[in-house]
Amino acid sequence: MEITRYKSNIIKKEYLNSDTILLQLEKPKNYDFKPGQFLQTIFPEGKRSYSIFSKPSDKTLNLCIKLFAGGLASEIFKRIEVGEKITISETMGHFIITEEDVERTYCATGSGLAPIVSMIKTALEDYGHQSRMYLIFGLRHEENIFYQEEIEKLAKKYDNFHFDITLSQPNENWQGMSGRITAHLPEKVLNKKNNHFYLCGSPEMVKDVRKLLIENGMEVKNIKFEIF
Ligand SMILES: Cc1cc2nc3c(=O)[nH]c(=O)nc-3n(C[C@H](O)[C@H](O)[C@H](O)COP(=O)(O)OP(=O)(O)OC[C@H]3O[C@@H](n4cnc5c(N)ncnc54)[C@H](O)[C@@H]3O)c2cc1C
Known part of the structure; x- marks a missing residue:
């Protein structure tokens, strides 16, 4: 089945420590997800998965990315700047919580x-x-x-x-x-x-x-x- 793709603008890029960045993306219209799900970033050379760091109710989509030297996505994220666009997929995954209030x-x-x-x-x-x-x-x-x-x-x-x-x-x-x-x-x-x-x-x-x-x-x- 074809995965739905979206173009999303980078709003903010911030280093959380020397090799981990917070990447804040514009949230596409009607982009729903459950807490714990991930999306794929899609580059011409390949796709990489990233969990969503923000909440479904937040206005932006935040990712928390560890950068590896020589990694395909890592090197792109090191260079990428606010204002550029990236292609992301719809959200995926079963690592989620439900609304059930349990310990x-x-x-x-x-x-x-x-x-x-x-x-x-x-x-x-x-x-x-x-x-x-x-x-x-x-x-x-x-x-x-x-x-x-x-x-x-x-x-x-x-x-x-x-x-x-x-x-x-x-x-x-x-x-x-x-x-x-x-x-x-x-x-x-x-x-x-x-x-x-x-x-x-x-x-x-x-x-x-x-x-x-x-x-x-x-x-x-x-x-x-x-x-x-
Ligand atoms: C469901 C899912 C969710 C994910 N969510 C996140 C997330 O929220 N944040 C995040 O940072 N990553 C996440 N990942 C990992 C992410 O998808 C990439 O694998 C990671 O960012 C490395 O991609 P790369 O293209 O930079 O490196 P690649 O080009 O894939 O790898 C290049 C080299 O980097 C090194 N490397 C890559 N990954 C690791 C590793 N895990 N440990 C040690 N060395 C490594 C190795 O030397 C490897 O040979 C997730 C993976 C999955 C499957």
Whole structure:
């Protein structure tokens, strides 16, 4: 089946850390999506998928893109400037939340945060969910951290939302949590059998967290994931 394509204007490009950008695109008319879905950016040389970082109710479409040296899309996004247009597809994917107000745990590494921000903000700001929500965000070093202030603001405003950052290779002055996501999950969430899990990011994190959850009796149908 033919995918619907749209031309979209770049409104803003901002570095969130040294190799991650926020790309804000004009939202095509009647462009609907569910929190957690992705779109494809279509170039003459090929297509690449990007999760939507903004909420369905937002006026713009935001993407959060990690730039890899020599990557096809990465090199285009390094050069691209505000005012240029790119071709995007309709939205796709089943890594989504519903309007059901249930307890949710989110595990993200790196740019895997993108769909999860859309889910959490939609649940808190638009669906008005009251159930406990917990995000654990895994990165390597302090320099890799991004979007921390915005997440902190949400956690201050909404009592039911909590989050932690854990660094796998912190500098010696780091005061926060360290180690992999799997090192912290047991104490945080594994006693709650009705929890729904959303994992997004590196293949290793998704594989290891999923294994740990299943070993601890979590229901497979309640573990959703997307691998970048
Ligand atoms: C459903 C889905 C949603 C996605 N959403 C996002 C998103 O929101 N944000 C985002 O940044 N990415 C996302 N991705 C990944 C994205 O589609 C591209 O794969 C990524 O941007 C690299 O594309 P590229 O053309 O720059 O690199 P490519 O030309 O595809 O690869 C070139 C080289 O870059 C390096 N490289 C590429 N990807 C990785 C990687 N994951 N880890 C380590 N090295 C790598 C490798 O050395 C590779 O040989 C998503 C992927 C999927 C499947």
